[in-house]
Amino acid sequence: MSDGARAALAAALGVLPEYHDVAGRLHRLGDATRDRLLAALDAPTDEEGAREALDALQAEQAGRALAPSCVAVSPGPGTPLTVQARAAADAEVEYALWWRGEGEGDERLVAEGRGRADGAGVLHVVPPELVPPLGYHDLRLALRDPSGTRESAQRLIVVPPRCAAPEQVLGGERVSGLIANLYAVRSARNWGVGDLTDLRALARLARDVGAAFVGVNPLHALRNADGDVSPYSPVSRVFRNVLYLDVEAVPELAESDEARALLASPGLQERLAELRGATHVDYAGVMALKRPVLEALHRAFASRPAGDARAAAYVAWAAAQGEPLERFATFQALDEHFRPLGCGWWPEWPEEVRDPRGPGIAAFRAANAEAVDFHRWCQFELDRQLGAAAAEARALGLPVGLYEDLAIGASPAGSDVWAEPDLFLRDVSVGAPPDPLGPEGQNWGLPAVDPRRLRARGYDFWAALVRNALRHAGALRIDHVLGLFRQFWIPAGMSGAEGAYVRFPSHDLLGVLALESVRANALVVGEDLGTVPADVPPALARWGVLSSKVLVFEREGDGAFRVPRAYPRMALATANTHDLAPLAGWWGGRDPELRREVGLLLTDEAAAGAADDRGRERAAL
Structure with missing residues (x-):
């Protein structure tokens, strides 16, 4: 039987019929992959049903006088x-x-x-x-x-036709900055993990060395337990990680005898010394220490009179955040309630609370009002402390200030996916096609967003992501910016080698990005590394999105490192990325040693060859 209707329906829904891999080999869409993706998109997988769905899709488009959304350049x-x-x-x-x-x-x-x-x-x-x-x-x-x-x-x-321009933000100057994974920053006063007061100290350091910005890893909300600590697979990309709160900078500390007593207790001080001296970040340990103090501070905050200025600021801020904040705080309280009962993620919760509009949500919020408000308040205080860091960076004369990072996706077990059930697809993950480093492709475990539903909702979710990320930032890195053009989707149970690309509305997504960039007067950098389709660089250039260039990859034909003047003007050049060895480790050849230790280099001879290669690279640099 011909499968022409299914192929046509898949194409109409954005599934690309073929792609070329990094070696230039052509990969055609397999029938099994096509049908699995159709099913994930709530489309029929039989020919008769596909023909009917195509007819219905065309009739829907013809029946609308206006498209549901339109992104128009002014x-x-x-x-x-x-x-x-x-x-x-x-x-x-x-x-x-x-x-x-x-x-x-x-x-x-x-x-x-x-x-x-x-x-x-x-x-x-x-x-x-x-x-x-x-x-x-x-x-x-x-x-x-x-x-x-x-x-x-x-x-x-x-x-606008373009994002905020470097000429406007930087006055035509080339600038440099510092980039740090905030969780890895140590100071004499933090609790074994970098916090937002450390970020202010980094801004002062940047000023002292003549830098224009401080860049950080994504500050997205994480569970901070059970290994669920990757900033690139967060609980939420809209809200932030309570781990980064400086407990001792919360205003309520001056008013809470309970919190001050906890801080002074020998047990907390002893554990604090252990965390500060640890060789690795103990996410769960840090949160176990911070949480009771934060809860005491929240109780002090909740006792403020209604006319209090900080209480009024909280009410106004929460109202501006609206339903997304309410859902996030509810999710956090639900997760903490059900996880000890053996429900590791939200699909295992009771049915009445699996959906944010479920019949049990209102009752849960009423019965757990303090827990829900605690998570709302933590986000309020995070916003205040991050805003204070951004304000200090600008006051110090850093023309960009903070350079933040927006991850490409969110954890399937997280708040964003639970809170937006109409946007995220079940049984499909985002990843990358096969290449020499990953012959079976990469499955990042991030649930796909349905581009049709994104468009039907007027791109409200995308706008909220970008707007919140730019709220205190002078520049924003978009992780895997190619995902604004197309994404590699892998059906559940299939390998990356069986995935397929799905087209995304790049004009619309980049237009919204430009709007929020201009409103914030903030630069945008696209992480455009890897195999880049030919149409992507010109599109990014037209929209004023800076390219990413990485020192260790920028070589001439003879292997020599490119000199600075050879880099494109519209680019942010970095020594490395979060996926690579730190520069100190690269210079010292530590990463080949680690690759041998964990079995990525299989023999001592291979390790010795990698070390020799690094010696030549170091000499060239």
């Missing part, structure tokens, strides 16, 4: 917006268009009249007085043509 000062609507081809059309701008209350009628659709069924509506500002707006269009009367709504996102 036409420029004084130029009215052109709205593209769908109508019957070559038909006379009557229309009425309503507009509600970002932050406005009631919508208003901005255009009505008659027009003619072109041969492709596109009607151009140009309200002469509608010169849209940058931002998130809403349109509603009523349209009548020979096929009938239709009404559609659209989230219209008007974006």
